[in-house]
Amino acid sequence: MGTSFPKGFFWGGATAANQCEGGWNEDGRGPIPLDMTLSGNKVTPRFTTMQLSDGRVVKVAPFAPEPEGAKRVVVDGEYYPSHDAVDAYHRYKEDIALFAEMGFKMLRMSISWSRIFPRGIESAPNQAGLAFYRSVFQELQAHCIEPLVTICHYDTPLYIEEELGGWSNREVIGLFDRFVQTIFTEYRGLVKYWLTFNEINSQLVAKTFAPEHAAGMMQKSYQALHNQFVASARAVRAAHRIDPDYQVGCMICSFCDYPLTCDPHDVLACQQKAQNMFWYCGDVMVRGAYPPYAQRIWNDDRIELAWGDGDVEDLKLGTVDFFSFSYYSTSCVTTHEGVEKDGAANMSLGVKNPYLEYSEYGWSMDPIGLRYLLNEIYGRYQIPIMVVENGLGTTDIVEPDGSIHDPYRIEYLRAHIEALKAAIADGVDLRAYTPWGCIDLVSASTGEMHKRYGFIYVDRHDDGTGTFDRIRKDSFYWYKKVIASNGEDL
Ligand code: BGP
Numbered sequence: 001m002g003t004s005f006p007k008g009f010f011w012g013g014a015t016a017a018n019q020c021e022g023g024w025n026e027d028g029r030g031p032i033p034l035d036m037t038l039s040g041n042k043v044t045p046r047f048t049t050m051q052l053s054d055g056r057v058v059k060v061a062p063f064a065p066e067p068e069g070a071k072r073v074v075v076d077g078e079y080y081p082s083h084d085a086v087d088a089y090h091r092y093k094e095d096i097a098l099f100a101e102m103g104f105k106m107l108r109m110s111i112s113w114s115r116i117f118p119r120g121i122e123s124a125p126n127q128a129g130l131a132f133y134r135s136v137f138q139e140l141q142a143h144c145i146e147p148l149v150t151i152c153h154y155d156t157p158l159y160i161e162e163e164l165g166g167w168s169n170r171e172v173i174g175l176f177d178r179f180v181q182t183i184f185t186e187y188r189g190l191v192k193y194w195l196t197f198n199e200i201n202s203q204l205v206a207k208t209f210a211p212e213h214a215a216g217m218m219q220k221s222y223q224a225l226h227n228q229f230v231a232s233a234r235a236v237r238a239a240h241r242i243d244p245d246y247q248v249g250c251m252i253c254s255f256c257d258y259p260l261t262c263d264p265h266d267v268l269a270c271q272q273k274a275q276n277m278f279w280y281c282g283d284v285m286v287r288g289a290y291p292p293y294a295q296r297i298w299n300d301d302r303i304e305l306a307w308g309d310g311d312v313e314d315l316k317l318g319t320v321d322f323f324s325f326s327y328y329s330t331s332c333v334t335t336h337e338g339v340e341k342d343g344a345a346n347m348s349l350g351v352k353n354p355y356l357e358y359s360e361y362g363w364s365m366d367p368i369g370l371r372y373l374l375n376e377i378y379g380r381y382q383i384p385i386m387v388v389e390n391g392l393g394t395t396d397i398v399e400p401d402g403s404i405h406d407p408y409r410i411e412y413l414r415a416h417i418e419a420l421k422a423a424i425a426d427g428v429d430l431r432a433y434t435p436w437g438c439i440d441l442v443s444a445s446t447g448e449m450h451k452r453y454g455f456i457y458v459d460r461h462d463d464g465t466g467t468f469d470r471i472r473k474d475s476f477y478w479y480k481k482v483i484a485s486n487g488e489d490l
Helices: 088-102 127-142 158-163 171-186 200-209 211-242 264-287 294-301 311-317 367-381 407-425 474-484
Strands: 010-014 047-051 057-060 106-110 146-152 193-197 247-253 257-259 322-326 331-333 385-389 430-433 456-458 470-472
Touching: 010 146, 010 385, 088 127, 088 470, 088 474, 127 146, 127 171, 146 171, 171 211, 193 211, 200 211, 200 247, 200 264, 211 247, 211 264, 211 294, 211 311, 247 264, 257 264, 264 294, 264 331, 264 367, 322 367, 367 385, 367 407, 407 430, 407 474
Parallel strands: 010 106, 010 430, 106 146, 146 193, 193 247, 247 322, 257 331, 322 385, 385 430
Antiparallel strands: 047 057, 456 470
16 A cells, blocks of 8 residues: 555553543542443443432433432442442553553543542542542653543533533533643643543434433533533643643544435435534534534524633634544434334444444444545544544453453454555544553443453453453454554554
8 A cells, every 4th residue: 555654653542531440439539420320231221320309219211301300329239330440540550561561652541520629619629639640641651651631531520410410501611621720730741632522422412312302402412512612622722821732632423424325315314414413513623613504403403502702712712733533333324214223322323234244232343434534534624633442342252261362353453454544545644543442441331341342351240240350362462563563564
């Protein structure tokens, strides 16, 4: 092909605090909604246990409206995956040593907001929380691994969600300001790359999962998203003020779709889905203003956004330095009836593509789509890009001799790295690749442990048993070789 990965390319992996740390109530950390949510079974995403105002305890399905006045509660004897997760809070040094052994140049990780501000509203940060991440960053620095830090990865403090009404309340922007300014000041010299919100567009899927509650939910979701756009833009401005070397990116979940047929209705529906679910966020965060088609979206969903003084200016002046996204699978869009839908717990929300193979979780595997999407994004924005999540979530088997053979994972990642290489040859300015769950961790959509992505296996199981021992899978040795050859030896 001629073109290869550039020198200094950031090979690495990605994690998130709530899915790997555990230590949910240690050293002053405050709870987040996910700490109060039960693991579901294989096909049912997590339920939330809530106490009604009359004292009764009920389980509330994902995306269902929460009963008035109900509070999330933790019930004795039930298993909450985030409480211990894979115990990275206590084992991060061992984990970082393993990442270094693979040759990682970058680790995408997140800071748990409620370790720093337990309820989100305190006027002074929790020193133990600050010290924890300082120690993690120093450990990474000692191993020459560059952190890429997600500031908010699905873990807004519970207090903000329950008492303040979450992100649809504008006040939260100010609380986020204080949080980001604290960490930007604290970690100067230890961190350079930041992402504001993980998969900021994911809150838009509620409509498709729960159409019966769509009206009120969408008004709330779009307002919450607007407030996050403003908070993110203000964070970019604060970062550049505090340290001109800071680079801040957006992080968007890739809804990458194809029209199922060449019926123009399908083609138009596909274009509109991409605008609604993907470009809507990228356009605001990269270009600094809502795109013209936003008006169509607001009209369709009868959205009326409340704007604050200064929002227009913040959005305009707080555009991101680079674009990042998660990529797992693609989907199809059709206006025709009777076509089979994608698998459960799959955010792509489309119909099956007859040309693709599917994982056991019903996620399509489409490396060509990655090259296609990278070209689409770069053609539109022409700013550096990082692919900060990608991978195959599946069951792994530990052999009697302790080895783990995962050729399916190697095959998936190899094909996707080839697609990255092809996109670079197409002219895309790609800077980093951090596959998801580089060490096994709790699944976001199912709360399971046995949906594994890692190069490193963790002995932890769906019922909460296990030793937390770390074991190198075959893919560990393969990825090490890939990194050592800068993507040549696949
Ligand atoms: C993304 C999230 C991650 C992660 C990943 C895999 O949407 O940003 O937090 O978990 O998906 O999804 P899952 O864990 O549901 O397999």
